[in-house]
Amino acid sequence: MVTDQGGGVSEAEGGPVRHIPVLLPEVLAALEPAPGKVLLDGTFGAGGYSSAILKAGADVIALDRDPTAIAAGQAQVAEWGGRLKLVHAQFSDLAAHAPEGGLDGVVLDIGVSSMQIDEAERGFSFQKKGPLDMRMSASGVSAADVVNRAKVSDLIRIFGFLGEEKQAGRIARAIEKRRAEQPFETTRDLAGLIEVVTPRKAKDKIHPATRVFQALRIFVNDELGELAEALFAAERALKPGGRLVVVTFHSLEDRIVKAFFQDRSGKASGSRHLPMVSARAATFTPVGKPMVAASEEEASLNPRARSAKLRAGIRTQAASPGNDLSIFNLPELASLARLGG
Numbered sequence: 262m263v264t265d266q267g268g269g270v271s272e273a274e275g276g277p278v279r280h281i282p283v284l285l286p287e288v289l290a291a292l293e294p295a296p297g298k299v300l301l302d303g304t305f306g307a308g309g310y311s312s313a314i315l316k317a318g319a320d321v322i323a324l325d326r327d328p329t330a331i332a333a334g335q336a337q338v339a340e341w342g343g344r345l346k347l348v349h350a351q352f353s354d355l356a357a358h359a360p361e362g363g364l365d366g367v368v369l370d371i372g373v374s375s376m377q378i379d380e381a382e383r384g385f386s387f388q389k390k391g392p393l394d395m396r397m398s399a400s401g402v403s404a405a406d407v408v409n410r411a412k413v414s415d416l417i418r419i420f421g422f423l424g425e426e427k428q429a430g431r432i433a434r435a436i437e438k439r440r441a442e443q444p445f446e447t448t449r450d451l452a453g454l455i456e457v458v459t460p461r462k463a464k465d466k467i468h469p470a471t472r473v474f475q476a477l478r479i480f481v482n483d484e485l486g487e488l489a490e491a492l493f494a495a496e497r498a499l500k501p502g503g504r505l506v507v508v509t510f511h512s513l514e515d516r517i518v519k520a521f522f523q524d525r526s527g528k529a530s531g532s533r534h535l536p537m538v539s540a541r542a543a544t545f546t547p548v549g550k551p552m553v554a555a556s557e558e559e560a561s562l563n564p565r566a567r568s569a570k571l572r573a574g575i576r577t578q579a580a581s582p583g584n585d586l587s588i589f590n591l592p593e594l595a596s597l598a599r600l601g602g
Contacts, residue, residue, distance in 0.1 A: 282309030283566045284508055284555055288368060291506045291548050291573040294319035298365035301498070303352030303491060305330055308337050310368055311345060319365070320344045322358055326351045326398045326482075351398070353490035356498040363500030370508045371488055390449045395478045402597045404477040408451060409444045413437050415595035422592040423485075423513065424476030428459045432473060448474075479513075485591055488514055492521045493584045496544055499576040504548065506573040510565070515552075517589050518572045522547070524588045525574070544581055545574030 282288070288310060294300055296318035302311045305323040307330070314321050323345060325331055331349045338347050348358055352369060393405040411419070413433045420429035435458045436445070445451050452470040459469045479485060495505045509515040527543025555566035 281563045283563065283569045284571050285313055287553050287571050288506055288508065289313060289317065292366045292368055292504050299360055300366040301355055301359065301364050303355050303367060303369045305334060305347065308334055310370060315341055315344055322346045322348065324348050324350045324352050324355060324358065328399055351487060353487045353494060355491060356494040359498035364498050364503050365500065366504040367495040367499060368506045369491060371510065371514050390447055393445055393448055393451055395481045397482045402481060402600050404481050405445055406600050407477060407481060408436055409440050410600050411595055418592065418594055419480050420473050420476045423479045424472035426472040426476065432458055480594065483597065485513060485517060488517050489586055489589050496581045501576055501578040503576040504573060506571065508569055508571050510568050515570045520588050522572055522574050541582060542579035543577055544579045545576060548573035548575055
């Protein structure tokens with residue numbers, strides 16, 4: 262996956278990027294693939310993790326919501342002679358594709374793939390003129406739908422929460438004024454407006470449209486909600502001793518994964534402002550360090566790895582306590598369904 266959403270230059274700025282699996286040795290060490298094991302790769306992309314897992318001897322069930330990735334991966338399916346099963350599905354539904362006896366491991370690499378960025382018609386990059394789309398699944402509500410139809414108050418919340426954009430109000434009001442005259446259709450339409458409203462300063466390390474494009478992509482694909490549901494699904498699908506490994510590239514995503522493993526650690530929680538919550542049986546125990554970041558060497562060779570963080574846990578025999586989205590403190594944003602065409 263290709264993301265550098267932790268303060269560096271975002272993938273939305275475009276440019277040819279060769280797909281290199283991030284933190285691959287660390288992912289394999291945490292997963293421990295081996296012959297006889299069945300692992301699920303919830304974010305197949307170009308197949309970097311899946312290929313390495315297969316080479317280690319394990320069988321792989323791989324999911325991707327992008328039909329383009331599914332089509333491109335058919336050659337790998339044929340190459341591995343039945344050991345790779347490739348499914349067009351969102352990773353929040355991964356439990357539905359697990360074998361009856363459960364999975365030995367799940368790996369999730371959160372972000373947008375290099376193939377999506379490189380295709381101008383997908384509308385992820387503002388350096389490539391294309392339709393304002395950003396849909397990983399190639400269906401549903403597009404970024405143009407959001408920009409042209411959402412209330413200004415909703416746009417401010419989307420840009421502010423998901424993009425951490427300090428000029429969210431100014432940009433949203435400028436969008437409202439411009440769309441009344443002419444709707445936004447292309448990536449350059451939106452990026453051009455943002456460049457005028459919040460011009461780039463000499464000290465700025467990223468393009469002024471970076472955070473807005475990031476926010477729209479996360480919102481259109483419900484990336485935070487998908488991640489939260491995928492963690493719950495992995496908890497249900499893993500057998501005792503199975504391993505969950507998640508690589509994130511953005512502080513919002515990492516906070517969700519961190520909150521999940523903390524909640525599932527079995528430790529009592531609370532604060533001086535809130536009553537203590539009773540401890541319950543842990544459903545996951547940690548693998549190695551609480552968080553693993555890319556080495557300086559990897560970050561220098563692969564800029565996409567600069568903001569990558571890996572967290573992992575081993576499934577215990579304790580029953581899942583169920584899905585409780587409140588542990589993630591997700592922001593309340595506009596309904597995607599309401600913004601559809």
